[in-house]
Amino acid sequence: MYTLWEKNKAAFPIGVNQAVQYGSEIKAQAVSFNQYQLLPLQRISELFATIYGQAISQGSLIGFCQEIAEKVQSVNQRIKTHLTEREVVVHFDENGSRVDGKLHWLHSASIEKLTYYALHQKRGYPAMNDIGILPNLQGRAIHDGWSSYFKYKIFHGLCNVHHLRKLKFLEERYPQPWVTKITALLLKMKEVTERAKEKGLDRLTEQQCFDYLSLYDVLIEEGYLANPDLERTETEGHKKRGRVKQNPIRNLLDQFKYCKDSVLAFLFDFRVPFDNNLAERDIRMMKVKQKISGCFRTKEGADNFCDIRGYISTSRKNGVNAIDSLHMAIAGSPFIPDFVLLG
Numbered sequence: 001m002y003t004l005w006e007k008n009k010a011a012f013p014i015g016v017n018q019a020v021q022y023g024s025e026i027k028a029q030a031v032s033f034n035q036y037q038l039l040p041l042q043r044i045s046e047l048f049a050t051i052y053g054q055a056i057s058q059g060s061l062i063g064f065c066q067e068i069a070e071k072v073q074s075v076n077q078r079i080k081t082h083l084t085e086r087e088v089v090v091h092f093d094e095n096g097s098r099v100d101g102k103l104h105w106l107h108s109a110s111i112e113k114l115t116y117y118a119l120h121q122k123r124g125y126p127a128m129n130d131i132g133i134l135p136n137l138q139g140r141a142i143h144d145g146w147s148s149y150f151k152y153k154i155f156h157g158l159c160n161v162h163h164l165r166k167l168k169f170l171e172e173r174y175p176q177p178w179v180t181k182i183t184a185l186l187l188k189m190k191e192v193t194e195r196a197k198e199k200g201l202d203r204l205t206e207q208q209c210f211d212y213l214s215l216y217d218v219l220i221e222e223g224y225l226a227n228p229d230l231e232r233t234e235t236e237g238h239k240k241r242g243r244v245k246q247n248p249i250r251n252l253l254d255q256f257k258y259c260k261d262s263v264l265a266f267l268f269d270f271r272v273p274f275d276n277n278l279a280e281r282d283i284r285m286m287k288v289k290q291k292i293s294g295c296f297r298t299k300e301g302a303d304n305f306c307d308i309r310g311y312i313s314t315s316r317k318n319g320v321n322a323i324d325s326l327h328m329a330i331a332g333s334p335f336i337p338d339f340v341l342l343g
Contacts, residue, residue: 022056022064024327024331025327026056027064027326027330028323028324028326028327030044030056030061030064031061031064031068032312032326034061034065035308036309038292039292040292041058041061041062045061065301065305065308066300068308068329069303071330071332071334072311072334074334075334075336076307076311078336078340078341079114079116079340080132080133083133083137083139084132084133084136084137085136086139087138088111088140089111089139089140089271090110090133090139091108091110091111091142091276091278091279091282092109092141092143092149092276092279093143093279094106094123094283095108095286097302098290098296099295099296099298099299100297100298100299104299105119105121105123106118106119106283107119107127107131108279108282108283109131110282111278113317113318113337113339114314114337114340115310115317116310117305118131119299119302119306124146124148125148128148128149128152134152139155140154140155140265140269142156142158142159142272142278143156143157143158143279144158144159144162145158145159145255145259155265156261156262156265157262157272158255158259158262158263158265160186160263160275162276163256163263164186166252167179167182167186169248170252173248174248174249176226176227177222178219178220179223181222182216182223182256185216185219189264189266189267190274192204192212193266193267193274196270202270203268203270204267204268209268216256216264220253223249223253223256224253285309311329311334312326314335314337318335318337320335
């Protein structure tokens with residue numbers, strides 16, 4: 001005897017634990033829009049309402065970000081360890097960011113295939129100590145020459161694009177022959193090292209290094225002769241107290257002289273780049289986020305951004321797109337480069 005109807009009940013797909021819930025694809029898209037494309041929460045909600053006919057609450061979006069941030073923390077810790085304990089050339093930079101109405105600083109540390117971000121209330125030495133990369137760095141630190149970096153007794157490399165900008169300023173405001181000559185010399189050194197790398201060489205000849213270094217020293221001495229020490233002036237018979245303020249020429253000359261090994265590191269070690277553009281590219285998106293969305297409302301949200309953004313940046317540097325890498329994290333198998341796993 002046949003029944004007129006029969007009720008069938010299918011099992012929930014793997015990962016679906018409730019009758020109504022957001023799937024991993026929706027979560028990955030939402031977090032990508034917020035953390036990678038930098039869209040504000042309200043606009044993401046409107047976007048999903050337009051595309052899928054279902055708006056997502058801001059609370060849910062924040063929850064998605066928290067979930068992924070927790071799942072990628074182990075990856076970021078492995079990245080931090082790799083940057084610290086390997087003899088690699090690490091690029092550093094920092095940029096101001098407002099969190100809950102107060103100024104904080106986003107610090108970045110990166111190489112060609114890895115990116116690490118950390119947020120701190122301070123910019124300088126205390127923050128760098130708390131983050132924990134520079135105090136234990138085994139490689140070389142590339143940066144813009146800020147004094148806090150030089151408190152660490154490690155190998156340094158300075159951004160020569162910054163030097164070229166300062167030299168351009170001096171050419172316009174304080175034109176002197178040595179300024180034009182040393183600008184040309186730095187560019188010539190850059191050209192020579194790049195040609196040598198294209199030929200598969202790992203260093204210049206000793207004679208080349210000696211010739212360039214000798215000319216560099218001559219031009220620095222020429223700069224000092226043209227700009228002697230400023231003498232302390234007297235006012236109404238009393239000498240002014242404190243350090244004599246130097247002009248921009250002397251400041252740059254002192255950096256060229258006393259940080260010569262760091263300025264010319266690219267000339268002697270081909271692993272060292274001429275500039276710090278990698279760090280500037282990695283931290284640029286923080287400035288873009290502030291223009292689009294303004295400040296972070298909470299410290300937790302800012303920390304989540306650092307964790308997720310560093311993970312996405314690392315994934316993209318290794319050929320994995322943002323949404324795929326986020327989907328992997330939600331599934332419990334976040335992307336991590338093989339050389340980090342093996343290292």
